[in-house]
Amino acid sequence: MNHSVGNTGRLLAAGLRALLVLTLVCGVLYPLAVTGIARLAFPGRANGSELRDADGRTVGSSLIGQTYLAGDAPDLRWFQPRPSRGLGTNSANTRYDLVLSGATNRSGDNADLIGWVTDAKAAVVRDNSVAGHTVRPEDVPADAVTSSGSGLDPHISPEYARLQVHRVAARNGLAVARVDRLVAAHTDGRILGFIGEPRVNVLELNVALKELADRQ
Amino acid sequence: MSPVLAGVLQLLALVATLGLSYRPLGDHMARVYSSERHLRPEKWIYRAIGARPDTGMRWPAYLRGVLAFSAVSVLFLYLLQRAQGSLPGSLGFVSIDPDQAFNTAASFVANTNWQSYAGEQAMGHVVQTGGLAVQNFVSAAVGMAVAVALVRGFARTRTGELGNFWADLVRGVVRILLPISVIGALVLVACGAIQNFSGIHEVGQFTGGTQQWNGGAVASQEVIKELGTNGGGYFNANSAHPFENPNGLSNLFEIYLILVIPFALTRTFGRMVGSLRQGYAILGTMAVIWLGFTALMMWTEFAHKGTAFELAGGAMEGKETRFGIAGSSLFAVATTLTSTGAVNSFHSSYTGFGGGLTLLGMQLGEIAPGGVGSGLYGMLVMAVIAVFLAGLMVGRTPEYLGKKIGTREIKLAACYLLVTPALVLGFTAVALALPTPPHSMTNSGAHGFSEILYAYTSGANNNGSAFAGLNADTPWFNATIGLAMLLGRFLPMVFVLALAGALAEQRPVPVTAGTLRTEKPLFAGLLVGTIGIVTGLTYFPALALGPLAEGLAA
Numbered sequence: 001m002n003h004s005v006g007n008t009g010r011l012l013a014a015g016l017r018a019l020l021v022l023t024l025v026c027g028v029l030y031p032l033a034v035t036g037i038a039r040l041a042f043p044g045r046a047n048g049s050e051l052r053d054a055d056g057r058t059v060g061s062s063l064i065g066q067t068y069l070a071g072d073a074p075d076l077r078w079f080q081p082r083p084s085r086g087l088g089t090n091s092a093n094t095r096y097d098l099v100l101s102g103a104t105n106r107s108g109d110n111a112d113l114i115g116w117v118t119d120a121k122a123a124v125v126r127d128n129s130v131a132g133h134t135v136r137p138e139d140v141p142a143d144a145v146t147s148s149g150s151g152l153d154p155h156i157s158p159e160y161a162r163l164q165v166h167r168v169a170a171r172n173g174l175a176v177a178r179v180d181r182l183v184a185a186h187t188d189g190r191i192l193g194f195i196g197e198p199r200v201n202v203l204e205l206n207v208a209l210k211e212l213a214d215r216q
Numbered sequence: 217m218s219p220v221l222a223g224v225l226q227l228l229a230l231v232a233t234l235g236l237s238y239r240p241l242g243d244h245m246a247r248v249y250s251s252e253r254h255l256r257p258e259k260w261i262y263r264a265i266g267a268r269p270d271t272g273m274r275w276p277a278y279l280r281g282v283l284a285f286s287a288v289s290v291l292f293l294y295l296l297q298r299a300q301g302s303l304p305g306s307l308g309f310v311s312i313d314p315d316q317a318f319n320t321a322a323s324f325v326a327n328t329n330w331q332s333y334a335g336e337q338a339m340g341h342v343v344q345t346g347g348l349a350v351q352n353f354v355s356a357a358v359g360m361a362v363a364v365a366l367v368r369g370f371a372r373t374r375t376g377e378l379g380n381f382w383a384d385l386v387r388g389v390v391r392i393l394l395p396i397s398v399i400g401a402l403v404l405v406a407c408g409a410i411q412n413f414s415g416i417h418e419v420g421q422f423t424g425g426t427q428q429w430n431g432g433a434v435a436s437q438e439v440i441k442e443l444g445t446n447g448g449g450y451f452n453a454n455s456a457h458p459f460e461n462p463n464g465l466s467n468l469f470e471i472y473l474i475l476v477i478p479f480a481l482t483r484t485f486g487r488m489v490g491s492l493r494q495g496y497a498i499l500g501t502m503a504v505i506w507l508g509f510t511a512l513m514m515w516t517e518f519a520h521k522g523t524a525f526e527l528a529g530g531a532m533e534g535k536e537t538r539f540g541i542a543g544s545s546l547f548a549v550a551t552t553l554t555s556t557g558a559v560n561s562f563h564s565s566y567t568g569f570g571g572g573l574t575l576l577g578m579q580l581g582e583i584a585p586g587g588v589g590s591g592l593y594g595m596l597v598m599a600v601i602a603v604f605l606a607g608l609m610v611g612r613t614p615e616y617l618g619k620k621i622g623t624r625e626i627k628l629a630a631c632y633l634l635v636t637p638a639l640v641l642g643f644t645a646v647a648l649a650l651p652t653p654p655h656s657m658t659n660s661g662a663h664g665f666s667e668i669l670y671a672y673t674s675g676a677n678n679n680g681s682a683f684a685g686l687n688a689d690t691p692w693f694n695a696t697i698g699l700a701m702l703l704g705r706f707l708p709m710v711f712v713l714a715l716a717g718a719l720a721e722q723r724p725v726p727v728t729a730g731t732l733r734t735e736k737p738l739f740a741g742l743l744v745g746t747i748g749i750v751t752g753l754t755y756f757p758a759l760a761l762g763p764l765a766e767g768l769a770a
Contacts, residue, residue, distance in 0.1 A: 008284075011280055011281070011284040012284050012287070012288055013266075014265050014266055014267060014284070014382070015281075015284040015285040015286075015287070015288040015289075016288045016292070017264055017265045017266060018261075018264075018265045018267070018285055018382065018385065018386075019285065019288055019289055019292055019350075019354070021261050021264045021265065022261075022350060022353065022354055022386075022389060023346060023347075023350045025261075025389070025390075025394070026349065026350045026353040026354070026389065026440075027345055027346040027347070027349060027350040028346065030394060030397065030398070030436060031349070031433040031436045031437075033398070034398060034401045034405075034411060034433070034436040035411050035412060035413065035433060035436070037402060038401075038402065038405040038411040038412075038435065039411075039412070041402070041406075042405050042406055045405055045406065045407075045408050045409075046405050046410060046411045046412055046435075047410065047412050047414070047431075048410050048412075048419075048429065048431070048459065049408055050419065053422075057420060058419060058420040059420055059421060060419060060420065060421050060427065061419065061429075061458075063408055063458035063459060063462055064427075064429075064458060064459075065458075066422055066423075067423075068423055069423065075423065078422075082537070086453075086534075086562075088334065088452070090337050091334075092309075092310065092333075092334075092337050092338050093308070093310060093337050093338070095308070096337070096416055096428060097428050098336055098337050098416065098428045098429075098430060099336075099427055099428065099429075100336060100337055100452055101336065101452045101453035101457050102334070102452050102684075103453065103456070103534040103561075103562035103564075103565060103684065104533065104534065104562075104565065105534065105562055105564040105565060105658055105659075105683070105684045105685035106524070106533065106564070106565060106658070106659065106685070107524075107564060107565065107568075107571070107659045107663040107685075107766065108521070108522020108523055108524045108525045108531070108533075108565070108567060108568065108766075108770060109522060109523055109524070109568075109661075109663065109766065109769065109770065110524065110659050110663070113524040113533060113565075114524045114527060117524050117528045117533075121528075138529075140529070141529065141530070142525075142528045142530030142532040143530075143532050143537050145527075145528045145529075146528050146530075146532040146533040146534075146535075147533060147534070148456070148532075148534070148535065148536050149453055149456030149534045149536050149544075149559070149561045149562050150451075150453035150456040150458060150536065151453065152453070152457065152458055153458075153536050153538075154458055155536075155537035155538055157537055190222055191464050191465045192465075193217065194217065194222045194225040194226060194229070195222075195229070195464040195465050195467075195468055196463060196464015196465065196467065196538050196539065196540070196543060197222070197464065197537060197538060197539065197540035197542075197543070199537045199538050203422060206422055207422070210422075
């Protein structure tokens with residue numbers, strides 16, 4: 001009996017030593033080495049791809065979606081992102097006010113989701129129909145009325161960006177053709193022609209739009 | 217180019233890159249686990265452990281090594297989380313409650329990475345990088361070690377020895393996982409994944425004001441999370457978070473990382489048993505199931521049946537613009553047919569059939585291609601069952617790879633098969649029968665049932681993805697899913713190692729005209745059929761109540 005207890009103890013001690021050594025290798029040396037190389041080779045990306053506007057002010061990350069609100073309602077001067085109903089707020093460690101990424105996790109037959117999509121569609125049609133240009137419900141692309149997986153989707157589809165052009169042009173006193181060109185210039189195709197999806201980065205687009213409007 | 221065509225091309229690109237790495241990686245792994253040489257850093261590690269890496273272990277000794285190392289790991293990770301509040305470098309985050317700390321420790325040691333916490337608001341640098349990411353490496357290496365022990369059981373004769381657990385563990389980390397991770401992490405940073413040790417800081421916003429971010433060693437954790445088929449996200453949104461998975465290219469790369477070792481291990485297997493064609497038969501079986509699931513998933517998601525999706529004009533709820541339907545479907549299939557469980561889109565918001573496919577993928581036992589190591593040993597156990605069934609049909613004692621599949625072997629294989637379904641169906645039934653657990657459901661009806669079925673399927677199969685509508689951070693779910701993960705990981709390992717021991721003791725059976733040719737496509741077909749029948753008989757009633765009911769109603 002004592003013999004086997006001793007054996008078990010020796011085995012557990014070996015396990016602990018193995019864990020500590022491997023923690024040193026995989027949990028300390030490896031991440032430090034990768035961080036060191038990453039900071040040298042890709043300093044901007046390793047730190048979150050922060051984006052500055054024409055005045056040199058940091059306006060966020062080109063990878064993290066933002067909201068463009070005037071009060072509680074969308075500020076219709078700016079291109080609007082996708083809904084982000086899955087975003088949470090700090091429930092632990094409440095001294096912080098971190099953005100908590102997440103999805104709604106609602107299924108296709110869920111009453112909440114059906115209501116949200118219906119309301120979002122009506123709002124997109126209403127907000128983007130300006131004098132001389134009416135948006136039809138069937139023109140609204142799916143990404144405009146659904147929340148993304150992270151709630152932080154930095155992109156919208158080119159269709160949704162183009163749908164907002166008339167409204168944005170009217171609100172900023174710009175020519176529709178000028179805003180159209182802006183959207184086209186900020187539309188990224190698939191990587192190598194087939195990887196990922198075509199998309200428009202909303203923050204980058206709005207930064208360029210602001211520059212254009214300010215010059216006006 | 218249409219999104220469907222782009223999706224097919226991305227699938228083909230995956231097949232091509234996996235094909236290119238199949239031989240070199242598979243052969244490299246065979247050399248790693250067969251080599252007599254020790255690298256200098258490995259010798260230092262053995263000295264620190266106090267292990268003699270050249271001593272062969274019989275199956276009970278090998279198993280004791282696995283269990284001792286894993287038990288110590290659970291305890292260490294539990295204590296690390298419980299002490300987080302007093303550890304420096306923890307962003308000032310508080311200690312994790314006991315039930316959640318147990319759940320998380322069990323989860324990461326069992327290669328499951330089920331998360332009942334939200335990473336960005338719960339776990340600081342020390343726990344994430346020094347605790348969770350370390351288990352991403354070592355739990356994967358343990359899985360590979362057990363798979364290699366089973367392969368040695370087939371390859372060796374008249375010995376009980378299956379190799380040395382400590383040597384297999386250390387080599388898996390040092391020679392396979394670490395080198396790929398260093399390169400992969402830098403690829404991810406180049407795409408835009410973050411890699412720093414910043415504290416929580418304010419960043420300006422376009423319309424004024426600031427937003428709070430936390431930094432982290434994300435890329436270095438992300439790469440091993442996929443490569444080791446672990447799946448625990450640094451952030452709550454997992455690989456949907458742009459800092460973990462910044463663009464379409466990183467997305468495809470992450471899917472590649474998930475699949476590369478499990479597929480290549482079939483080459484390692486072929487090499488080690490001395491017949492590459494035996495490895496190809498297993499590879500073919502895995503590939504057929506993977507491609508079939510991928511095709512079905514793309515079809516149902518592009519078709520977007522379901523009231524809300526039809527209203528929206530596409531199943532984009534819970535999916536990111538940069539990945540779209542195709543990039544999300546590819547990821548969802550890869551993550552649930554392996555034991556990964558990372559998500560780049562939220563399975564709960566998939567169509568009824570799409571969600572059902574993610575469930576079914578896990579219920580196959582995650583063998584197509586499966587987790588690192590666990591996929592191979594799971595598939596080999598299925599192959600044992602398949603030759604047994606074939607033997608029954610022709611009235612011959614079944615053989616596989618020159619070994620008799622006798623009473624003892626088939627009993628062990630059957631025990632292996634019974635563990636996970638017993639855990640999944642048992643816990644699901646109890647959770648639904650009790651008054652409070654169903655309060656955790658977000659959706660009602662068939663989808664609510666699927667949330668709970670998914671949780672235990674994911675836990676017991678060591679997947680870790682979720683129909684995340686379920687609020688799983690309750691003492692009941694933390695405790696029972698924690699148990700399901702531990703039992704679902706280590707009980708099957710007991711049977712696998714016992715089987716390996718039994719096989720290694722046998723003398724080889726000569727190949728005769730009556731031997732079932734297990735390297736032929738016919739056998740691969742039989743294997744696919746066996747997997748389908750075993751899974752179908754086990755889970756069909758449960759699937760009918762959940763995703764099938766939802767899918768047919770849509």
